[in-house]
Structure formats: C-alpha cells, structure tokens
Amino acid sequence: MLCLLVLATPLALWVASGKTALRQIVQAMVALPLVLPPTVLGYYLLIGMGPATGLGRVLIAVLGHPLAFTFGGLLVGSIIYSLPFAVQPLVAGFAGVDRELVETARVLGASRWTVFRRVIFPLTKMSFVTAAVLTFAHTVGEFGVVLMIGGDIPGVTRTLSISIFDLVQEMNYTAASRTALSLVGLSFVALLLLYGRSARRSDVG
Numbered sequence: 001m002l003c004l005l006v007l008a009t010p011l012a013l014w015v016a017s018g019k020t021a022l023r024q025i026v027q028a029m030v031a032l033p034l035v036l037p038p039t040v041l042g043y044y045l046l047i048g049m050g051p052a053t054g055l056g057r058v059l060i061a062v063l064g065h066p067l068a069f070t071f072g073g074l075l076v077g078s079i080i081y082s083l084p085f086a087v088q089p090l091v092a093g094f095a096g097v098d099r100e101l102v103e104t105a106r107v108l109g110a111s112r113w114t115v116f117r118r119v120i121f122p123l124t125k126m127s128f129v130t131a132a133v134l135t136f137a138h139t140v141g142e143f144g145v146v147l148m149i150g151g152d153i154p155g156v157t158r159t160l161s162i163s164i165f166d167l168v169q170e171m172n173y174t175a176a177s178r179t180a181l182s183l184v185g186l187s188f189v190a191l192l193l194l195y196g197r198s199a200r201r202s203d204v205g
Contacts, residue, residue, distance in 0.1 A: 004083060004086040005128070007079065012093075012094055013094055016090075016094035027091070030084050031084045033081045033083065037144070038144025038145045039148055041077075042147065042148025045076070046149050049066055049149070051066055069151045071157060073149050073150060073157075074149060074157045074159075077149035080145075089131040089134065090124070093127025094120065094127070101119055101123075105118070105119050129194065133194040136190060137187045137190045140160060141161055143161040146162065147165075152166065160183055164179050
C-alpha cells in the first residue's frame with residue numbers, strides 16, 4: 001500500500017495536470033489491470049521477469065537471480081495490478097483542486113513541495129484515504145497475478161488468498177472458511193471506515 005501511494009501520487013499529479021494524448025495513453029495503460037484477466041497480466045509479468053527476455057537477463061545480472069517466484073517479483077506484480085486503485089482516486093482528487101489556488105501559491109513564491117503540502121494535500125486528503133483503503137483491501141485479496149508471478153512457496157510468496165485455495169484443494173474447509181471469513185471481515189471494516197469518513201465529511205459540508 002505504501003509503495004503504491006508513493007508511486008501513484010506523482011503519476012496522478014502529472015495525469016491530472018493536463019489533457020494531452022500522452023496523459024490519456026498513460027492513464028489507459030495504468031487502468032489495464034481493471035479489464036485484463038489477472039492470469040494474463042501475471043503471465044506477461046512472469047515471462048518478462050524470466051531469463052528469456054532482455055529485462056529478465058538484466059535483472060539476473062543486477063540481482064543474481066530472476067524476480068519470478070520471489071517476494072520481490074510478487075511485490076512488483078502486486079503493485080502493477082493494484083496501481084489503478086491508487087491512481088484513479090488521486091487523479092479525481094487532484095483534478096478537483098482549484099487551479100487558481102495553486103497558481104496563486106506559486107506566484108507568491110511557494111515551491112512545488114510547499115504547494116503540494118500546504119494546498120493540494122489538505123484539499124485531497126479524502127482521495128488519499130480512498131486510495132489507501134482500496135489498495136490495502138485489494139492487495140490482501142489478490143490471487144491470479146500473485147499465483148502466476150510468485151507461485152505458492154510457503155513463507156516466501158504464499159498469500160492469504162493462495163492459502164485459501166490450498167486449503168480447499170486439501171478439503172480442509174474449516175480452515176478455509178476461517179481464513180476466508182477473516183478476509184471478508186477485513187475488507188468490510190476497511191470499506192466501512194472509508195464510507196463512514198465520507199459520510200462525516202458530507203455532514204460537515
């Protein structure tokens with residue numbers, strides 16, 4: 001979640017700052033995981049990080065091993081798959097900021113960082129909360145992409161969603177139900193906090 005917010009914030013700021021064709025292309029590329037089957041994205045990431053591609057050979061030369069079936073590869077795949085859930089709320093929030101406020105702050109001599117910290121961020125805090133909640137809930141429940149790129153290695157790349165699948169395969173439905181119920185509860189609490197905060201803001205407004 002933290003990695004996603006760090007990467008998504010400057011990207012969303014750039015996308016929201018104009019309506020050029022390049023920005024629209026980048027935004028469409030970021031949103032691809034929303035419409036692609038997770039296994040398709042996982043397959044291309046698996047091939048791209050493997051030794052058969054130029055990128056894979058560079059990774060092996062730098063890291064000493066390919067990223068496929070490692071925690072690092074799992075993290076990369078998870079970030080790419082969940083990136084639209086961080087970028088889209090932030091783009092919507094940044095696009096709603098009055099540009100005159102930003103321009104006035106810049107005219108008064110404020111740096112870009114000061115403008116973001118003192119003007120943009122206070123006006124878009126709810127967008128950051130939304131992005132954080134959505135990415136957290138989504139990454140916890142990922143299955144297809146993480147299984148393709150990370151495999152099912154205990155203690156390394158096995159996630160909760162993969163653990164549920166394994167338990168069902170073993171016909172251990174009791175343990176699978178407990179794990180699944182914990183994910184449902186976690187996701188529900190995260191969304192409840194999000195909608196509760198939105199409702200409080202609406203009442204204040």
